Amino acid sequence: MSNVVRDGWAIARKDLLIEFRSRTAIFSAVVFTVLVLLVFNFGRDPTAVATIDLAPSILWVTFTFAAMLALNRAFQLELENQALDGLLLSPASRLSLYAGKLLANLVFVAAIEALGLPLFVLFFNVALGPALVPLVGILALATLGFVAVGTLFSAMLVRTRFAELMLPVLLLPFLLPPLIGAVQVTAKLLAARPLSEVSGWLKLLAAYDIAFVTLAALLFPYTVEE
Amino acid sequence: MLRAEGLSHAFGGARALEDISFTLTGGRTLAIFGPNGAGKTTLLRVLAGLIKPQRGRVVLEDGGTAGRGAIGWIGHQAHLYGHLTVGENLRFWAALYGLDAARARARAGELLARLGLADREHQSVRTLSRGQLQRAAIARALIHDPSVLLLDEPFTGLDLRAAADFRALLAELSAASRSTGRIVVMATHNVEEGVELATDIAFQAQGRFVRLEPRAGRPAAEIAAEYRKAVLGE
Numbered sequence: 001m002s003n004v005v006r007d008g009w010a011i012a013r014k015d016l017l018i019e020f021r022s023r024t025a026i027f028s029a030v031v032f033t034v035l036v037l038l039v040f041n042f043g044r045d046p047t048a049v050a051t052i053d054l055a056p057s058i059l060w061v062t063f064t065f066a067a068m069l070a071l072n073r074a075f076q077l078e079l080e081n082q083a084l085d086g087l088l089l090s091p092a093s094r095l096s097l098y099a100g101k102l103l104a105n106l107v108f109v110a111a112i113e114a115l116g117l118p119l120f121v122l123f124f125n126v127a128l129g130p131a132l133v134p135l136v137g138i139l140a141l142a143t144l145g146f147v148a149v150g151t152l153f154s155a156m157l158v159r160t161r162f163a164e165l166m167l168p169v170l171l172l173p174f175l176l177p178p179l180i181g182a183v184q185v186t187a188k189l190l191a192a193r194p195l196s197e198v199s200g201w202l203k204l205l206a207a208y209d210i211a212f213v214t215l216a217a218l219l220f221p222y223t224v225e226e
Numbered sequence: 227m228l229r230a231e232g233l234s235h236a237f238g239g240a241r242a243l244e245d246i247s248f249t250l251t252g253g254r255t256l257a258i259f260g261p262n263g264a265g266k267t268t269l270l271r272v273l274a275g276l277i278k279p280q281r282g283r284v285v286l287e288d289g290g291t292a293g294r295g296a297i298g299w300i301g302h303q304a305h306l307y308g309h310l311t312v313g314e315n316l317r318f319w320a321a322l323y324g325l326d327a328a329r330a331r332a333r334a335g336e337l338l339a340r341l342g343l344a345d346r347e348h349q350s351v352r353t354l355s356r357g358q359l360q361r362a363a364i365a366r367a368l369i370h371d372p373s374v375l376l377l378d379e380p381f382t383g384l385d386l387r388a389a390a391d392f393r394a395l396l397a398e399l400s401a402a403s404r405s406t407g408r409i410v411v412m413a414t415h416n417v418e419e420g421v422e423l424a425t426d427i428a429f430q431a432q433g434r435f436v437r438l439e440p441r442a443g444r445p446a447a448e449i450a451a452e453y454r455k456a457v458l459g460e
Contacts, residue, residue, distance in 0.1 A: 006321070007322055010321040011322075017309075017310065017314070018309045022309050077307070081305055081307070081308070082303035089274055089275070090323060091322070225278075226276060226277045
């Protein structure tokens with residue numbers, strides 16, 4: 001187990017260092033986030049639909065599609081000089097490879113969310129106040145689930161043509177449960193309702209995380225073997 | 227000792243390997259010659275454990291380090307990350323092979339000095355020439371001091387001068403392997419490029435070994451003529 005942590009950390013650190021140097025995906029994701037929030041801000045009619053009704057969906061649609069950019073890039077960077085073969089040749093287990101990629105993707109998506117959340121508050125004039133801490137918790141809970149599944153699909157598609165197009169098509173149906181749950185919980189939080197009203201959704205998010213992180217870790221070796 | 231026992235593999239209906247068997251003891255260098263599509267790369271990938279053969283098995287006995295950690299791979303792809311420096315790449319791979327930071331740094335420095343890349347340690351891989359990239363790939367492949375070294379068309383993409391330099395490096399490596407007991411298996415379609423490095427030679431065509439024998443000091447021209455006759459039918 002200590003080897004999984006050591007190797008996973010080495011892989012995640014390497015991925016983040018490459019992203020820090022190249023800044024390609026993070027730049028695209030941030031520009032995407034700003035543009036979507038900007039378009040929704042100016043495109044909506046606040047007299048027709050209340051901001052509080054619209055904002056949670058906009059927030060999660062924005063973060064989901066911005067995260068796709070991270071997930072697409074996760075294994076694409078292993079195609080340069082066929083580094084993926086090097087990883088598979090090394091004694092690092094497939095589990096540590098998955099753990100490393102998952103960790104790097106989580107950090108990447110968390111960075112996008114950390115930049116996007118203040119913009120969301122600014123554009124939609126949402127008073128987060130006491131909802132901030134629980135909202136951060138919901139962001140973490142939902143993000144873990146969809147990044148776990150996304151990392152698996154990203155590995156599965158990396159050697160296929162049109163991987164960038166295929167990823168959203170295949171992934172989005174699997175993301176519906178955590179996304180619906182996250183939108184529901186966010187809506188209640190922004191309306192200053194107690195979390196007890198959404199305990200069912202919270203349980204669903206937690207169950208999704210446990211089930212899909214486990215399943216993805218178990219299935220991952222089959223996606224990278226020839 | 228590296229032993230291949232009855233290896234067979236097909237991709238869909240296309241047979242890539244057909245009943246390949248051989249044994250190599252420590253210090254031997256096997257050069258496998260064959261035209262494109264003969265199954266050389268598939269054989270190396272099976273030996274490396276990247277492909278599980280449909281029949282047969284690979285046995286590696288080297289006194290305790292058998293398994294993926296015992297293999298080093300040099301191909302026409304360097305397995306290096308362009309946005310990292312040469313040193314960062316080597317230290318990353320060393321970490322995956324279980325070397326601690328101090329040992330990784332020392333081993334990387336030693337290899338880079340030996341391969342004439344000491345002044346490139348802090349240079350981004352993206353900015354290396356093809357010849358330098360191939361030498362960095364050797365350093366990466368040797369970082370964990372593997373007991374088996376697999377070379378897949380290692381001269382691909384090198385110009386004449388870089389290929390000559392690289393051949394000299396491989397000759398040095400092959401000679402060192404004889405004293406350290408490392409096994410080297412090289413696959414190439416170019417007999418002249420690889421024959422001087424070999425202690426054993428094999429001709430591969432349509433997935434089969436049509437010949438496997440010790441080189442026994444025969445000159446390259448003689449082996450090249452035999453290859454053209456046995457494999458290309460000239």
